[in-house]
Amino acid sequence: MPSDAVEVEEAGFLQKFMWFWNKAGVFVVLVAVWVILAVLSRGMALGGANVINVIRQVSIIGVIAVGMTGVILLGLIDLSVGSIVAFTGIIIAAIQVWWMKGQNEYLTLLICIVVAIAAGAAVGFFNGFVSTKGRIHPFIVTLGSLTIFRGATMFVGGGRPITGMSQAFRYIGAGELFKDYLPWGLFIPVPMVVFLVIVAIAAFVLRKTAFGRSIYAIGGNQEAAYLSGIMVDRVKIATFTILGGLCGVSSLILTSRLNSGEVVAGQGYELDVIASVIIGGTSMNGGEGGVIGTLAGALLIGVIQNGLNLLMVQPYWQLVVKGAIIILAVLMDRLQRSFQTL
Amino acid sequence: MAKLLEMTAIDKSFFGVRILRKVDFDLESGEVHALLGANGAGKSTLIKILSGAYTLDAGRILVGGETVDMSRHSPESALALGVATIYQNFHLIPHLTVAENICLSDFSTGGKRWVNWGAMRKKAGKALAAIGLDIDPGKKVRDLRVSQQQMLEIAIALNANARIIIMDEPTAAISQRETENLFDLIRGIRARGVGIIYISHRLEEIRRIADRVTVLRDGMNVGTLAVDDNLSLGAVVEMIAGREVKTGRRARTTTLGDEFGRVEELRVPGYGDPVALSVRAGEILGITGLVGAGKSEFARALFGADRALSGGVYVEGRRVDVSTPSSAIAGGLGYLPEDRDASGLCMGLSLKDNISLTALAKSRSPTFSVRRDAQLSGRFRKDLAIKSVNANQQVRYLSGGNKQKVIFAKWLAAECRLLVLDEPTIGIDVGAREDIYRLIEDFVGRGRAVLLISSDFDEVLALTDRLLVMSRGRITAELDPDKTDKPEIMSYCLGVNDRSVRHAAV
Structure with missing residues (x-):
């Protein structure tokens, strides 16, 4: 048995580097990639309009990734996020175009916001409840709801997109804040504000609330958390429900930007969302990571995608690059862990 | 004739703590030798050294009169020497059939690429019949009772030409009647010259099935006794527990309430x-x-x-x-x-x-x-x-x-x-x-x-x-x-x- 005598060994350079990498590596990579792309694109990547564009696009994925961070911190997964986005999107489109046509725009907007979040949360609750109480791995359950709610989306929309959102609603995706106060025609896009506010709230919840700390505890060691009196099932269900609600928020932005509820909306989002979380340093095993890393992870994916677009790289190659980055990120994580145990 | 197994002066330490001190242990062919001791007395360490899971620090092991090269001793080489361990948690593959589990090393392919189901069943049937075990070789292992699985493990061990079988608490999870069947089986394989090291906490079983009993305490062999009518269980208990009567009570002023x-x-x-x-x-x-x-x-x-x-x-x-x-x-x-x-x-x-x-x-x-x-x-x-x-x-x-x-x-x-x-x-x-x-x-x-x-x-x-x-x-x-x-x-x-x-x- 190692005794108490050896408490702290002097951390070697490698350990120190790994520690730093663990904490801030993704930000370093983000800045480096941005600089490289800026040089390659002769400054285009740094243009104000382009940056705003990147952030606006990232918000849609990012909002979901914040919720997914909670689920992955629990050591779980949700594959159904893209379908939840589509399902809530078609509902709010239907509300505006069919069910509440001609009503007060702002009342409709309010109802859309409430319904989108509530419908998303309901699907999330379903995922959480079935997987915890039924003792089925969420991988299976959410694979099921991925299919179910894609089908439900087609059913609600009759297989066709529902187009023509109200002016008030379109503000969610297109709104430009502080345009009069910022130079060079720059502005703060509404989705960015939504995204950052959600990141801030999530960071607070994860760090300073009993609920947030419980997520880390369960992800760290479910048995120990349970034996300490933490209501494991309840926390899991709540986390899935929140993720569902955030899919609803994301859907508000997406539907507003597309000006349409699309049957194929959000297809493949789970890939980008999970990638953002993992690249952001949250461990697939749960218990380690956080939402600030996810912010950086989502930005990194957005920046790379945007950069490749600017450099006119073929979309096929973009997919290859994205996939490679995901594997690389996890590989770094593994390496870092193996150094930790040295 | 040389003894089936001789372990002499076995020493083993973990992290500077001496677990085994100059332990001697031997086994005759056709003998059931019970190994007793309290938790942490060193039983499992001794067994794991024999079965190749641990190395030893000092000592000598002879199997069938031949010195075992301890620098190369491993679970595989132990099996090759004919040492098989029947653990409490079975090493069977539940989703495969009995026949497959028996023929797991090569699936009776005879070096070819294709599985010969017929040959496999025949081989399995023979292995089962050899110990009088009535199980359908085509049955999946997960459908067997715990006691049947245990006996299947013994059949597998014998099929692999085991000469020394180590049984670790074999009766812990089985019923009284199944215990009787197991004892019959043990008597059968004993008659074929196989030696059995039998670990159990149940003294009455030792009395019924074992020929000799060795007690370990604090990593030392405190005695080997023949199991006969003169064996006093009280003496065995005392050997296991140690003779010293009093240990220091911690001084504490307690006032017990309601x-x-x-x-x-x-x-x-x-x-x-x-x-x-x-x-x-x-x-x-x-x-x-x-x-x-x-x-x-x-x-x-x-x-x-x-x-x-x-x-x-x-x-x-x-x-x-x-x-x-x-x-x-x-x-x-x-x-x-x-x-x-x-x-x-x-x-x-x-x-x-x-x-x-x-x-x-x-x-x-x-x-x-x-x-x-x-x-x-x-x-x-x-x-x-x-x-x-x-x-x-x-x-x-x-x-x-x-x-x-x-x-x-x-x-x-x-x-x-x-x-x-x-x-x-x-x-x-x-x-x-x-x-x-x-x-x-x-x-x-x-x-x-x-x-x-x-x-x-x-x-x-x-x-x-x-x-x-x-x-x-x-x-x-x-x-x-x-x-x-x-x-x-x-x-x-x-x-x-x-x-x-x-x-x-x-």
């Missing part, structure tokens, strides 16, 4: 008899027994970690809902699990976060006060003398003793009333052990109570106010630690004596 906690007829899943006990304010109540006696299962059911089939738990006169840990905690219970790494701690979280786990679970306010959290961990870190870099250090880097203190702090933070400790000092060095004892004494000193579950007789004798002995899920004795000794405890553990205590009253 009844503090009570367990009524708690039925533990997997064990037949209900358990009842009662503990007084300020009391350390010990529960001891051998591994597998059901102590941990009882603790888990008491705390709601596993659901009890029936029964009631009362703390300070109020009934506690023990359907889940969180309701048990609300009722004033606390539980320190046996496996502290797997069930007690979130390794990746900091010391601070681990200590505040219970407070977190109890917290009714929406936000969690980080400041209170820090105060809490700061206080306990100082009070309990937890050695760490700071409160933010991940607990995985702490030593065993300090880890245990973190768990202890967690329960102090929960302000629990009745604390159930399952093997609190296992794998903890002497200094930290003393600290843990002091924590336990402080805890009851404030009018609360502790249930101390431990297989370490010295520990329960030194620390507890009253001692219950558990064997096969039942409380077989209630003893006064001042008036008892290790042989007496051991006799109740082994079921040689039984004063079944239905209700261990105050």
Whole structure:
């Protein structure tokens, strides 16, 4: 048995580097990639309009990734996020175009916001409840709801997109804040504000609330958390429900930007969302990571995608690059862990 | 003719602790040689050296008169020498058929690529018939009964030409009748010249099946006896437990109060008899027994970690809902699990976060006060003398003793009333052990109570106010630690004596 005598060994350079990498590596990579792309694109990547564009696009994925961070911190997964986005999107489109046509725009907007979040949360609750109480791995359950709610989306929309959102609603995706106060025609896009506010709230919840700390505890060691009196099932269900609600928020932005509820909306989002979380340093095993890393992870994916677009790289190659980055990120994580145990 | 197995002067240390000291052990062909000893006496270490799982530090092993090259000894080479171990948890593949499990090494392909099902079934049938086992080779292993699986393992071992078969507690999980079948089987293979090393805690079985018995204590061979009519079980018990009668009681001024906690007829899943006990304010109540006696299962059911089939738990006169840990905690219970790494701690979280786990679970306010959290961990870190870099250090880097203190702090933070400790000092060095004892004494000193579950007789004798002995899920004795000794405890553990205590009253 190692005794108490050896408490702290002097951390070697490698350990120190790994520690730093663990904490801030993704930000370093983000800045480096941005600089490289800026040089390659002769400054285009740094243009104000382009940056705003990147952030606006990232918000849609990012909002979901914040919720997914909670689920992955629990050591779980949700594959159904893209379908939840589509399902809530078609509902709010239907509300505006069919069910509440001609009503007060702002009342409709309010109802859309409430319904989108509530419908998303309901699907999330379903995922959480079935997987915890039924003792089925969420991988299976959410694979099921991925299919179910894609089908439900087609059913609600009759297989066709529902187009023509109200002016008030379109503000969610297109709104430009502080345009009069910022130079060079720059502005703060509404989705960015939504995204950052959600990141801030999530960071607070994860760090300073009993609920947030419980997520880390369960992800760290479910048995120990349970034996300490933490209501494991309840926390899991709540986390899935929140993720569902955030899919609803994301859907508000997406539907507003597309000006349409699309049957194929959000297809493949789970890939980008999970990638953002993992690249952001949250461990697939749960218990380690956080939402600030996810912010950086989502930005990194957005920046790379945007950069490749600017450099006119073929979309096929973009997919290859994205996939490679995901594997690389996890590989770094593994390496870092193996150094930790040295 | 040379002996089937000779092990001479086997020495083995782990982390500087000597587990085996110059142990001699031998086995004749056609003999059943029982190996006895308390938990931690070195039985499994000795067996694992023989089966190639561990290396040895010093000593010599001869199989069939030939020296085994210990530098190259491995599980594979042990099998090649004909040494097979039948473990309690089977090494069978449940989803494959009996035939496949028997022919697992090559699937009877005869070096070709294709599986020959016919040949495989025939080979399997022969192996099963050889020991008179009536199982359909086409059956899946998961559909067999536990005892059949065990016999299948023996068939596999014999099919691989095993000459020495090690059986580790073979009757622990099977019924009386199945035990009879197993004994018949053992007699059959013994007649074929196979030697059997038989490990068991059940002395009456030893008497029936073994030819000789060797007792290990504290890593030493304390004697080998022939099993005949002259064998006195009392003498064997004394050999297992050690002769010294008194160990130092810890000085403690205790004033025991009224009844503090009570367990009524708690039925533990997997064990037949209900358990009842009662503990007084300020009391350390010990529960001891051998591994597998059901102590941990009882603790888990008491705390709601596993659901009890029936029964009631009362703390300070109020009934506690023990359907889940969180309701048990609300009722004033606390539980320190046996496996502290797997069930007690979130390794990746900091010391601070681990200590505040219970407070977190109890917290009714929406936000969690980080400041209170820090105060809490700061206080306990100082009070309990937890050695760490700071409160933010991940607990995985702490030593065993300090880890245990973190768990202890967690329960102090929960302000629990009745604390159930399952093997609190296992794998903890002497200094930290003393600290843990002091924590336990402080805890009851404030009018609360502790249930101390431990297989370490010295520990329960030194620390507890009253001692219950558990064997096969039942409380077989209630003893006064001042008036008892290790042989007496051991006799109740082994079921040689039984004063079944239905209700261990105050």
